Each structure stands twice: as C-alpha cells, then as structure tokens.
Amino acid sequence: MRLHSNPASPFGRKVKVAAYETGLMDRIEVRNVQTTAVGPDPVLIVDNPLGKIPCLVLDDGTALYDSRVICEYLDSLHAGARLFPEPGPERWAALRLQALGDGIMDAALLARYETFLRPEERRWDAWIDGQLDKVARGLDRLELEADGFAERIDIATITAACALGYLDFRFAGLAWRETRPRLAAWFALFGARASLLHTLPPG
Numbered sequence: 001m002r003l004h005s006n007p008a009s010p011f012g013r014k015v016k017v018a019a020y021e022t023g024l025m026d027r028i029e030v031r032n033v034q035t036t037a038v039g040p041d042p043v044l045i046v047d048n049p050l051g052k053i054p055c056l057v058l059d060d061g062t063a064l065y066d067s068r069v070i071c072e073y074l075d076s077l078h079a080g081a082r083l084f085p086e087p088g089p090e091r092w093a094a095l096r097l098q099a100l101g102d103g104i105m106d107a108a109l110l111a112r113y114e115t116f117l118r119p120e121e122r123r124w125d126a127w128i129d130g131q132l133d134k135v136a137r138g139l140d141r142l143e144l145e146a147d148g149f150a151e152r153i154d155i156a157t158i159t160a161a162c163a164l165g166y167l168d169f170r171f172a173g174l175a176w177r178e179t180r181p182r183l184a185a186w187f188a189l190f191g192a193r194a195s196l197l198h199t200l201p202p203g
C-alpha cells in the first residue's frame, strides 16, 4: 500500500501510529507530499480530489481518505486488539473522542495556515484567535477525560496524542501542560510508545 503523507502532518501521523500499533507499517510505502489548498500536489489529486493528506492507495489502486477511513480500514486488516470498538456505547465514545482530537488538529492547522500561508496583509487576527480558542476548549475537555485514557491504545488515544504532538511541534508557546496536568502526565507515558517515537515530526 502507498500512503501520501508528510512528516509534519498530524493526520498523517495518526495513520502511521495506527499502522505501527496494528503491525501493518511494514506493508506501507510512504510517499512524502507537500500540499496546500493553494498548491495541491499534482500526483495526490489524482488519488484524492480534495488534495489532502493522508491518502492511502491500496494495491488494487483503490484510494482511501481521510484519516478516519484509513485508520478504520487498517483496523480491519489485523487480528490484534481493535483500535475501533465494536458497535455500542464504547464505540460512540471513542468516535466522539476521535472527532475531538481531529477537531483540535483541524483548528490548529487552520491557525497555522493563517500565519504561515496567508500573506501578512490579509491576516485576520480574530479568526486565528477563534481557532486557538477551539484548541484551548478542546484541550480542557481532554483534561477532564484524561483519567480514562490510561492503558488505552485505541483511535481515541492515538488521535489525542497526535493532536498534542502537533501543538508541541507548531505551537510550543501555548504551554498547554501548565493548566492540564492529567493530560500532560498521560501524554508523557503515551508519547514514549514506539509508534509515537517512530513518527515524531521533524525536529
């Protein structure tokens, strides 16, 4: 299988962590891509018309996106403990936490694009602040739930860890740990897993 991704992409990292945790990473060849809304990668858009990473191309040419679909697909390929719980209350809880982690990454990415991509004279500070407020509220919610993360390796904890890793990578100044000690303690342990260490964003 071929994965369009980028070492800096938190959603790409989520898929790679899921692949490591399910023992499937050695079946995936990664194609590193630079892609933005204003400069989509020409090869990627053949597989994903949205021009977004991650996108997984199966051996028969079928393209899967986005990270939620790819992670669930990978989870269907292995015989170990499931990343996605069976249908029922646990599954809804895990999917909701996945959406929370994805939402933190979406908001952080939009804030990043606004400063990194958008020409300075067109920047809108209130909009950046609004995205970072979403990040802060999302983190507060994760802090409330962090006690339930211990020992869990599933799509909820993988997504939360990738969101926190992205904040450390691009928004170190947020100092999110200062007011979220339980989340910080959990991430110190979870972030030391081999799957997370193998997929660290570029230093």
Ligand SMILES: N[C@@H](CCC(=O)N[C@@H](CS)C(=O)NCC(=O)O)C(=O)O
Residues within 6 Å of the ligand: 008, 009, 010, 011, 012, 035, 036, 037, 038, 050, 051, 052, 053, 054, 066, 067, 068, 102, 109
């Ligand atoms: N919902 C998507 C989000 C993917 C996403 O936003 N990827 C970013 C990079 S981390 C991207 O490809 N941005 C390029 C663009 O917005 O055109 C997922 O879960 O995979």
